[in-house]
Amino acid sequence: MEKKIVLLYGSKLPPYKHIEKISQKYWRYYERDQRNGNYEENEFFEVWVSFHFTDSVPEKFTYVTLCIPIRRSFLSKLYSIFEALECNVQLCDFTHSHPTTEVLGITYEGYCYRCSNGTKLLFINLYCDENGHEDTVFELEWYRKLPEDKRWYIAKKEEDPEKAFEQWVVNQISPNAASS
Numbered sequence: 001m002e003k004k005i006v007l008l009y010g011s012k013l014p015p016y017k018h019i020e021k022i023s024q025k026y027w028r029y030y031e032r033d034q035r036n037g038n039y040e041e042n043e044f045f046e047v048w049v050s051f052h053f054t055d056s057v058p059e060k061f062t063y064v065t066l067c068i069p070i071r072r073s074f075l076s077k078l079y080s081i082f083e084a085l086e087c088n089v090q091l092c093d094f095t096h097s098h099p100t101t102e103v104l105g106i107t108y109e110g111y112c113y114r115c116s117n118g119t120k121l122l123f124i125n126l127y128c129d130e131n132g133h134e135d136t137v138f139e140l141e142w143y144r145k146l147p148e149d150k151r152w153y154i155a156k157k158e159e160d161p162e163k164a165f166e167q168w169v170v171n172q173i174s175p176n177a178a179s180s
Contacts, residue, residue: 001046001069003094006082007113007121011055011148014085016063019049022081023066030069044069047078048094052111052123054151056138088152091116099165103173105130108137110165118157122165124172142173 008014033039049066070078075091082089092113099110099122107128113121124143128134137143143151150172155164 001041001044003046003048004075004116005048005050005092005094005113006079007050007052007090007092008082008085008087009052009054009090009121009123009152010088011053011151013051013053013063013087018085019066019082022078023049023068026068026070026074026078029071029074033071043072045072045075047075049082054123054148056136090121092121097161099162101162101166101169103170108169110169112155112161112165115154120155120157120159120161120164122153122155122161122168123151124169146172 008019030044047068047070049068051063051065053063068078079089079091090113092115095114097112099112101108108124109126109128111123111125115121124137126134127137127140153164153168155161155168
């Protein structure tokens with residue numbers, strides 16, 4: 001089965017129980033198709049429902065990646081259901097990368113999802129300062145001050161993800177904020 005990712009991201013995501021209920025519904029469709037002999041593997045995607053928090057990760061981390069076998073003809077319906085949950089959502093290919101850049105002596109690492117439409121969705125995840133202290137960017141004052149919609153960047157198809165990540169990070173950091 002070809003793999004896809006439905007990525008839900010932002011600082012406010014729907015309750016996990018809603019996402020789990022949607023997942024269980026599509027699992028039942030899959031199991032029914034298998035029981036009824038209406039199953040051909042090439043007619044299904046293996047869809048991973050993943051989460052990327054742009055604020056802090058919830059204290060009681062209950063958002064676990066879910067895997068759903070879904071009929072290809074149902075993928076757009078599944079996607080529209082997640083869109084209706086009023087959160088940020090992207091359909092992504094299964095490949096990803098971890099771009100890095102150094103700004104004012106601090107190394108930043110990100111996450112780059114390859115969206116199905118060819119664009120790239122970038123996040124800043126970690127930083128490592130000159131003393132070797134490594135932590136999530138949630139700890140940095142300049143990051144916490146960023147408006148929600150500046151905590152990710154969608155690079156164009158033709159943009160190199162490493163260069164796009166570097167330019168985006170530089171644009172987010174003021175000269176005095178890097179040490180915050």
